[in-house]
Amino acid sequence: MLRKNPTLRHILGRAAWYFVTFLVAVTVNFFLPRLGDANPIDAILAKTNAGDSAGAREKEEAYLRQFGLAEVDAQGKVIRTADGKPVRTGLGKQFVSYLGLTLQGDLGTSFLQFPKPVSEIIKDALPWTLCLQLPTIIFGWLVGNLLGALAAYKRGVFDRIIYPLALLVSAVPAFCVGILMVYYFGIKLEWFPAVGGYDAGTTPALSSDFLSSAAYYYVMPFLSIFMIVVGGQSIGMRSMVIYELGTDYVKYAKLLGIKENKILLYTFRNAMLPQLTGLALALGAMVGGALITEIIFSYPGLGMAILTAIQGNDYPVITGCTLLITVCVLVANFSVDILVGLLDPRIRAAQAAESN
Amino acid sequence: MTDALKFQAKNISRVFGHGKKSVTAVDNVTFEIRDREIISLVGQSGCGKTVLAKMLLRLETPTSGELLFNGKPITATGDPRNHWRQVQAVFQDPFSCFNQFFTIRSQLKSSFRLFETKPSPGEIEERVDQALLAVNIKPKEVEGKYPFELSGGQMQRMLLARIFILKPQVLIADEPTSMVDACSRASILDYLLKLKEELSMTIVFVTHDIGLAYYISDSLYIMHKGKMVDRGAPDDVIKHPTSDVTKQLLEDIPDVHRQWIARGTPVHAAE
Amino acid sequence: MTVSAPVRPLEQAASGPTPKPAKSNAVLEVEDLRVHYVTRFGHKIQAVDGVSFSLKQGEILGIAGESGCGKTTLVSGCMGLYIPPLFHTSGDVRIDGKSIVGMTLEQNRKEVLGQKIAMIPQGALNSLNPTRKIKDMAADMILSHDESADKKSINDRLRERFTRIGLDADHVLNSYPVELPAGTKQRCVIGISTLLNPKVVVADEPTSALDVSTQKAVIKLLFELMDQEIISSMLFITHELPLLRHVSSSIAVMYAGEFVEYGTTEQVIFEGRQPYSRALMGSMLSAEPGQKSRKPVAIEGAPPKLDKPIPGCRFAERCPVAQPDCRTTEQVLRIVAGRQVRCKYADTEVVEQVGGGL
CATH class of the missing domain: 3.40.50.300 (P-loop containing nucleotide triphosphate hydrolases)
Incomplete structure (x- = not known):
């Protein structure tokens, strides 16, 4: 069957590659934060130390067992050297247990917010990030492409306004837009709250109070990303459509007397193909993508969670979040590969030739 | 023409890809190019003539076989720039060979950068003028002009002017006339002959048109599917083609010319 | 070849059409x-x-x-x-x-x-929309001139015409341009250009x-048509x-x-x-021998x-x-x-x- 179906063969080939990439990413993910010197247990103990050395000992023991950081004997007691220091589990052994747990979906427990599981932290932060990013990217992509296509097709005054504006907006760095907005609309004009995701007086729940306050806080971060996405996408789409309008097949279609609308569909469709790739990649990078915006607006999403975790050496949370980002990017790349192959016969032919 | 050899190729091949997917572009080819000789590589698109030309330019490396330049392996000069000081090329599309954003004259002047010792600014100007005159263009005509302001034929002559400046030992001309109108074509060929006569240049002319090759060259090489299927002095190849490919090439040319010659000088306003 | 060869083209002129008396x-x-x-x-x-x-x-x-x-x-x-x-x-x-x-x-x-009046363009290889099947672009052409044409009649027409110009209609019509060799694409373009006679x-x-050699083949095809x-x-x-x-x-x-x-x-x-x-x-x-000089x-x-x-x-x-x-x-x-x-x-x-x- 594989012999007869080059497309399927291509998909399976790619899938295998992505799995290998995933394993490499997981490995890097694990070792990178652990290369540093910092001992997270000390940090936790320092924070919770009540002065009672016996209590501290007990707590330390509990943590070490919990995190699998020290060797334990048959009774479950931490093995210690002669001078009382716990025998550290080797990184290799830690990695094996991490790999096993990860594949089971257990991302471990946070050091900082002990005993909150990492998955819980992600579950709290992820909806904020998704709600902020998903609509922004999709709307921004749609609006950007529409404006870009119009600018390319209509040219004239329309183009002369949209194009420079898009260039300007997409050239300004994200943090710059964010900071300016916080300063003007948040602090000077006080139109919108400068920081946070919802009113301190409310608690996250499906109440109208909370939702309206969340919506109010939503406006500025949304706009700051939206503008950039629209700018970038419209520039890309504009040049793609201009290119397509000048191709031989468009000239030929015109000479055949094919309807203008049909020809526009040809060009838009063909110009969209690379833009779709952009969309899928943006969605993949979405989870980790709004880090800066979230930090500027102190928005309680994944970006903030990562920032807090990094500041506190909270390995399990860092590893958990980066793992999630990695998986999303890989899935997005994989779907782009498949999607573009399905939509563009030229790429399909190239893929088939490649996996032959 | 002297007996000294410029290029010697011994069983050279160029294979792209590997395993089942591999394509042999040049297949075990042996030939020699003598000093001050114009040779033509003739064949249909995809016959391997351009790949062969690129190997002479050191833009491709043979996968097997030996390629000698002036009696030494072609890579003996080390830095490819040393090779390009001696072996230069003109290509099919002169517009893509020039930067659209600079004037033609400034680009001709910048070709002096290839020399190890750059002449004085005054001498550069003078030599650019001479080169332009050599291809029959008054320096004033192109003063301040950009590539898009000239026709294909004029631009092709600019490429040749560059060769008059660089004065390499060997010129590889890859389909230099295919984007040029019929009436400028002959003049391009005449400049190639002039390069050979005046600057003692050895020229490798790559074309799909056996008519052009016949006119210009001292030796003809007919290529097909990476192999050299016919070779020799032009008149021999034309009169006694040994390969079916050559016969086909000759047959496919419109036979207008034969009849045109047969008619001799057209009759004076016949009434 | 005699000097007074007829104006009508190529060697196969004999088997070709006799020039119609110009109306x-x-x-x-x-x-x-x-x-x-x-x-x-x-x-x-x-x-x-x-x-x-x-x-x-x-x-x-x-x-x-x-x-x-x-x-x-x-x-x-x-x-x-x-x-x-x-x-x-x-x-x-x-x-x-x-x-x-x-x-x-x-x-x-x-x-x-x-x-x-229809055009056969210069660059036949790039003249077909790369993301549209041959039959779809051809159908677009027919529909643009005759909105009432139904799918079946268009299909029949395309198959009949593409077969007549010497193509494997079922295969070619269902292919994307990239899947066809250059010569076939050239034929497709000529076929589409002349669809409406x-x-x-x-x-x-x-x-x-x-x-x-390819030049000759294209001209031969035009005469066939x-x-x-x-x-x-x-x-x-x-x-x-x-x-x-x-x-x-x-x-x-x-x-x-x-x-x-x-x-x-x-x-x-x-x-x-x-x-x-x-x-x-x-x-x-x-x-031509002897013409070198x-x-x-x-x-x-x-x-x-x-x-x-x-x-x-x-x-x-x-x-x-x-x-x-x-x-x-x-x-x-x-x-x-x-x-x-x-x-x-x-x-x-x-x-x-x-x-x-x-």
Whole structure:
């Protein structure tokens, strides 16, 4: 069957590659934060130390067992050297247990917010990030492409306004837009709250109070990303459509007397193909993508969670979040590969030739 | 023409890809190019003539076989720039060979950068003028002009002017006339002959048109599917083609010319 | 091959169609057509300046000239494609007796383009939408002219036509252009162009950028289609005058927006009376034994820009045999030796110095 179906063969080939990439990413993910010197247990103990050395000992023991950081004997007691220091589990052994747990979906427990599981932290932060990013990217992509296509097709005054504006907006760095907005609309004009995701007086729940306050806080971060996405996408789409309008097949279609609308569909469709790739990649990078915006607006999403975790050496949370980002990017790349192959016969032919 | 050899190729091949997917572009080819000789590589698109030309330019490396330049392996000069000081090329599309954003004259002047010792600014100007005159263009005509302001034929002559400046030992001309109108074509060929006569240049002319090759060259090489299927002095190849490919090439040319010659000088306003 | 070979083309002419006696009613009539365009800087360029000809049913007219001579603009003019910056100055173009110059672009698209006059473009390989199956693009073409056509009838029509032009219809129609070899794509383009049996087919340099053997195959295909009466009359545009020897029954040589010589193929190719057309012939090089030492004619320079009127003969600047009064006396088309010529010395020995001395 594989012999007869080059497309399927291509998909399976790619899938295998992505799995290998995933394993490499997981490995890097694990070792990178652990290369540093910092001992997270000390940090936790320092924070919770009540002065009672016996209590501290007990707590330390509990943590070490919990995190699998020290060797334990048959009774479950931490093995210690002669001078009382716990025998550290080797990184290799830690990695094996991490790999096993990860594949089971257990991302471990946070050091900082002990005993909150990492998955819980992600579950709290992820909806904020998704709600902020998903609509922004999709709307921004749609609006950007529409404006870009119009600018390319209509040219004239329309183009002369949209194009420079898009260039300007997409050239300004994200943090710059964010900071300016916080300063003007948040602090000077006080139109919108400068920081946070919802009113301190409310608690996250499906109440109208909370939702309206969340919506109010939503406006500025949304706009700051939206503008950039629209700018970038419209520039890309504009040049793609201009290119397509000048191709031989468009000239030929015109000479055949094919309807203008049909020809526009040809060009838009063909110009969209690379833009779709952009969309899928943006969605993949979405989870980790709004880090800066979230930090500027102190928005309680994944970006903030990562920032807090990094500041506190909270390995399990860092590893958990980066793992999630990695998986999303890989899935997005994989779907782009498949999607573009399905939509563009030229790429399909190239893929088939490649996996032959 | 002297007996000294410029290029010697011994069983050279160029294979792209590997395993089942591999394509042999040049297949075990042996030939020699003598000093001050114009040779033509003739064949249909995809016959391997351009790949062969690129190997002479050191833009491709043979996968097997030996390629000698002036009696030494072609890579003996080390830095490819040393090779390009001696072996230069003109290509099919002169517009893509020039930067659209600079004037033609400034680009001709910048070709002096290839020399190890750059002449004085005054001498550069003078030599650019001479080169332009050599291809029959008054320096004033192109003063301040950009590539898009000239026709294909004029631009092709600019490429040749560059060769008059660089004065390499060997010129590889890859389909230099295919984007040029019929009436400028002959003049391009005449400049190639002039390069050979005046600057003692050895020229490798790559074309799909056996008519052009016949006119210009001292030796003809007919290529097909990476192999050299016919070779020799032009008149021999034309009169006694040994390969079916050559016969086909000759047959496919419109036979207008034969009849045109047969008619001799057209009759004076016949009434 | 005898010297007095019939005008009809190629070796297979014997098995080909016998040239139909040209009916008196012309399918395409161009009358003193003048077309101009306006450059970015507002200069008016008179790219076609007073061209008249008529193309009869079953006839192939070759139009030859180098790039910049106005032949492409003439084609746009004949197809009624007056899209700014291209404008119709004066004159008339009639297809089947009906003028197309006053039409709106939409009317022209619906009633003329593809329907009455169709183009076979230069770069056939890039002329098909890469993301659309052959049958879908062909169907778009039919539907654009006949909205009421139903799917089944379109399918039947396409299969019938593609089979007739020698293609494996089921396979080709369901393929994307990228999946087809170059020769097949070329056939597809010709097939789509002629789907609606246009009165006039314009072949715009269909063979340039091809090697000689492929050139021959394309021309052969065009003749096949004429035999099958899929193509009835054709304008063949090229910059290679000699090529027309095997293609057309009459030839117009164009220079600087005007016809400079217009006659039968025999007349223009073998007995040209105008220095430019003679130079185009003389520039040809071919592999004939003993011809190696013959010097081909080279004309340097480029055609004039036409942004201002040129006093005298437009070719004088480049003419190898220009006489002192050529630059001052305006030239008109006149009949010399049975064909139209624009040269003051057409009936003298002066022109014979060009491309002569064979």
